[in-house]
Amino acid sequence: MATFTHIDSSSRPTMVDVSDKAVTKRTATAQTRVRFPAEVAEALRSQQFNTPKGPVFQTAIIAGTMAAKRTHDLIPFCHPLGIEKCTMAIEMDGDDAVVRCTVSVHHKTGVEMEALTGASVAALTIYDMCKALSHDILIAETRLVEKRGGKSDVG
Amino acid sequence: MATFTHIDSSSRPTMVDVSDKAVTKRTATAQTRVRFPAEVAEALRSQQFNTPKGPVFQTAIIAGTMAAKRTHDLIPFCHPLGIEKCTMAIEMDGDDAVVRCTVSVHHKTGVEMEALTGASVAALTIYDMCKALSHDILIAETRLVEKRGGKSDVG
Amino acid sequence: MATFTHIDSSSRPTMVDVSDKAVTKRTATAQTRVRFPAEVAEALRSQQFNTPKGPVFQTAIIAGTMAAKRTHDLIPFCHPLGIEKCTMAIEMDGDDAVVRCTVSVHHKTGVEMEALTGASVAALTIYDMCKALSHDILIAETRLVEKRGGKSDVG
Amino acid sequence: MATFTHIDSSSRPTMVDVSDKAVTKRTATAQTRVRFPAEVAEALRSQQFNTPKGPVFQTAIIAGTMAAKRTHDLIPFCHPLGIEKCTMAIEMDGDDAVVRCTVSVHHKTGVEMEALTGASVAALTIYDMCKALSHDILIAETRLVEKRGGKSDVG
Amino acid sequence: MATFTHIDSSSRPTMVDVSDKAVTKRTATAQTRVRFPAEVAEALRSQQFNTPKGPVFQTAIIAGTMAAKRTHDLIPFCHPLGIEKCTMAIEMDGDDAVVRCTVSVHHKTGVEMEALTGASVAALTIYDMCKALSHDILIAETRLVEKRGGKSDVG
Amino acid sequence: MATFTHIDSSSRPTMVDVSDKAVTKRTATAQTRVRFPAEVAEALRSQQFNTPKGPVFQTAIIAGTMAAKRTHDLIPFCHPLGIEKCTMAIEMDGDDAVVRCTVSVHHKTGVEMEALTGASVAALTIYDMCKALSHDILIAETRLVEKRGGKSDVG
Numbered sequence: 001m002a003t004f005t006h007i008d009s010s011s012r013p014t015m016v017d018v019s020d021k022a023v024t025k026r027t028a029t030a031q032t033r034v035r036f037p038a039e040v041a042e043a044l045r046s047q048q049f050n051t052p053k054g055p056v057f058q059t060a061i062i063a064g065t066m067a068a069k070r071t072h073d074l075i076p077f078c079h080p081l082g083i084e085k086c087t088m089a090i091e092m093d094g095d096d097a098v099v100r101c102t103v104s105v106h107h108k109t110g111v112e113m114e115a116l117t118g119a120s121v122a123a124l125t126i127y128d129m130c131k132a133l134s135h136d137i138l139i140a141e142t143r144l145v146e147k148r149g150g151k152s153d154v155g
Numbered sequence: 156m157a158t159f160t161h162i163d164s165s166s167r168p169t170m171v172d173v174s175d176k177a178v179t180k181r182t183a184t185a186q187t188r189v190r191f192p193a194e195v196a197e198a199l200r201s202q203q204f205n206t207p208k209g210p211v212f213q214t215a216i217i218a219g220t221m222a223a224k225r226t227h228d229l230i231p232f233c234h235p236l237g238i239e240k241c242t243m244a245i246e247m248d249g250d251d252a253v254v255r256c257t258v259s260v261h262h263k264t265g266v267e268m269e270a271l272t273g274a275s276v277a278a279l280t281i282y283d284m285c286k287a288l289s290h291d292i293l294i295a296e297t298r299l300v301e302k303r304g305g306k307s308d309v310g
Numbered sequence: 311m312a313t314f315t316h317i318d319s320s321s322r323p324t325m326v327d328v329s330d331k332a333v334t335k336r337t338a339t340a341q342t343r344v345r346f347p348a349e350v351a352e353a354l355r356s357q358q359f360n361t362p363k364g365p366v367f368q369t370a371i372i373a374g375t376m377a378a379k380r381t382h383d384l385i386p387f388c389h390p391l392g393i394e395k396c397t398m399a400i401e402m403d404g405d406d407a408v409v410r411c412t413v414s415v416h417h418k419t420g421v422e423m424e425a426l427t428g429a430s431v432a433a434l435t436i437y438d439m440c441k442a443l444s445h446d447i448l449i450a451e452t453r454l455v456e457k458r459g460g461k462s463d464v465g
Numbered sequence: 466m467a468t469f470t471h472i473d474s475s476s477r478p479t480m481v482d483v484s485d486k487a488v489t490k491r492t493a494t495a496q497t498r499v500r501f502p503a504e505v506a507e508a509l510r511s512q513q514f515n516t517p518k519g520p521v522f523q524t525a526i527i528a529g530t531m532a533a534k535r536t537h538d539l540i541p542f543c544h545p546l547g548i549e550k551c552t553m554a555i556e557m558d559g560d561d562a563v564v565r566c567t568v569s570v571h572h573k574t575g576v577e578m579e580a581l582t583g584a585s586v587a588a589l590t591i592y593d594m595c596k597a598l599s600h601d602i603l604i605a606e607t608r609l610v611e612k613r614g615g616k617s618d619v620g
Numbered sequence: 621m622a623t624f625t626h627i628d629s630s631s632r633p634t635m636v637d638v639s640d641k642a643v644t645k646r647t648a649t650a651q652t653r654v655r656f657p658a659e660v661a662e663a664l665r666s667q668q669f670n671t672p673k674g675p676v677f678q679t680a681i682i683a684g685t686m687a688a689k690r691t692h693d694l695i696p697f698c699h700p701l702g703i704e705k706c707t708m709a710i711e712m713d714g715d716d717a718v719v720r721c722t723v724s725v726h727h728k729t730g731v732e733m734e735a736l737t738g739a740s741v742a743a744l745t746i747y748d749m750c751k752a753l754s755h756d757i758l759i760a761e762t763r764l765v766e767k768r769g770g771k772s773d774v775g
Numbered sequence: 776m777a778t779f780t781h782i783d784s785s786s787r788p789t790m791v792d793v794s795d796k797a798v799t800k801r802t803a804t805a806q807t808r809v810r811f812p813a814e815v816a817e818a819l820r821s822q823q824f825n826t827p828k829g830p831v832f833q834t835a836i837i838a839g840t841m842a843a844k845r846t847h848d849l850i851p852f853c854h855p856l857g858i859e860k861c862t863m864a865i866e867m868d869g870d871d872a873v874v875r876c877t878v879s880v881h882h883k884t885g886v887e888m889e890a891l892t893g894a895s896v897a898a899l900t901i902y903d904m905c906k907a908l909s910h911d912i913l914i915a916e917t918r919l920v921e922k923r924g925g926k927s928d929v930g
Contacts, residue, residue, distance in 0.1 A: 063231050216324070235703065259327070446608075450607075451604075633828060748852065
């Protein structure tokens, strides 16, 4: 069974102390998937993914990038850090928009939450830009794809 | 085919003008699902969902509520509004944690993005609280469950 | 013994639902007190409360006012609200700087947390402006002085 | 008499230039004290410090930690810095809840304001969680307990 | 000579009390002008105003809209308010990009600062998107164009 | 003709990757100019630049400094960075208030946007403090004056 290193008996919430960890280059990539109903996907394609509120994917990339920078302001025990790279790509896969967000930093802690937050807020923005067409849009399968530079690599 | 009312030919992004809409009571409920690998779910259950970073669900509810209040700061064309209610519930369904977020306001525009943002940030926080156990945690199926008080109801 | 109306058995944190409450004019005044060591108070008086970082009280009033506006961003279950008045006054009482902050709004919930937050951040700013002189400065007795317009008045 | 190194004659407010200072490990601990009226303390004890709004101390620790990260956004001339550790503890001492906040960073400037802000916002959150019971709760004696790593140590 | 209604003798900074003012529909339009050196304007035109960082005007409109919503967080004595409309348009006039921002709200105070802040941050974003080409770009003539719904109209 | 190094064919917006750049000391100075109508300038001079809302220039310096710290939160593709110095000076030049903002940091990217944002928000604050006198106040000629420490120097 998976176990945590230690559990404080009083369940006191706390930020992990990273002050004595080494600064290394950390990179993480997260992915999410916005599932459009078929007729919504068709409508969006026929309009080159522009809606009355503007270009869907460009707006989502900007919102996702700004959210990635603010991750520590949203997730209580994420350390504040100055991300050095945030790349977002959105591509259609059938009727799904697949969002990928890669974040890098030289720091004492990883950036998987930054990548996940960037991807999630981009997906929420896609929803917002398209919800006048349908409320049956789903945000599916947000997950970490890759992680480099910490104690253990992923992906 | 679904169609938008109008598309500005220049794809100029823009916030919808709600200034002449009626103030009504708007409510929306969103749901998301955090999928734990079986051994992670078991470890969490055996520790009553406490981790070295603190109680998972209470921390997630607080982060989600704070994010719901800040939705307009994250999603570019969401109107700022003062939510009057934000209720979050998290329950286990098999190895999944199901997050529900209900938001209400009396205003000229709906609160579905607030409910979706609250649920999403709660899910991201659950991920952050548990990621020391595994990076194979997934955030699955974020969607709108119900919406009342606008032009059209959902759910 | 004082009692709460109800306690949710699972200790689930939650924002109070104010959506069906009446909008009334709410006012609250909070007070705090920054206690300077005698020689610090003397140094500040001799410089008309200017330090190398600038005018102490004016800077504190600006910081406190900005913080009062952002109370709901700091205190997890405070409702977001658009304060209509925020008056701050700082006066010396012996070697203490007494900060008073009065906030008003027409809304469904009171503004005592806004007044307390405004006063507290003003006091923290006074500390920051003067800490080059001494770290023995104390922030003492932050409390609600008056509250009008809700279910029960205070003061 | 205590004196400042220099006073700009025009009282122009300004952030201290730390660009040429050395990066060292800085730590600071601040403490505050929330004074409950006796019957409020008793009610809280009988409910294991849970209220209808949720668990008092865990909510306060989360809010305080998030505020410590945002100190430079609240206090005008505090430098932005990425704190590496933020530990909060809350314990009862008679009818008082004593909040301690310790912050660490490797940086060119100290973290006493971060520790004081974290403790203060935790105290304000305790007030907010309990104010349905009484408005006679006081926040008393917020002060710096210890400071290490700068020009001069405290405590 | 123009005069203020009253000056507090102690120069105490303060937010204006609008709590007893009437709610009316307020609208304001601000304009700014980004002046490109001729060869920069030519380069931008030849690339349809896209740069390696993305589409210049769409990015600026999104940033300006988000900043307009946050005006009260930037300007110390601006009242927080929930804007109901924010329209931004950017057009070339010779080698200048002319940014117009119109904001509306039903509230007790005007929205000229929101319009000016939206236009200014859009202009700063244009600068940021294009500065790899030249640092001789100027932001010129930011001003209020029109204001309706308050004590006195402008424009 | 000025050219960009490369244009992504799909106009995908993106933050520049600075993760492999060298940390050097970066400094930038920006300037803006608030143009008062003659009678407004005269009124302000006769009141030593105090208005009913408080001291104009000190309030502007505080707001500008706080905004400089938050530049990356306003401009979508600015990297978050912890500025180490932010000096603001405001002086009258005829009927114009000239705002200068100098920012320094040791980092992988420059601080010209921080200096420009600090100066712009200071100018907006001056406008807000004085707009009760006239809405004919202009913000004119915001520009970069000097830049040191990057690939190429300016000024």
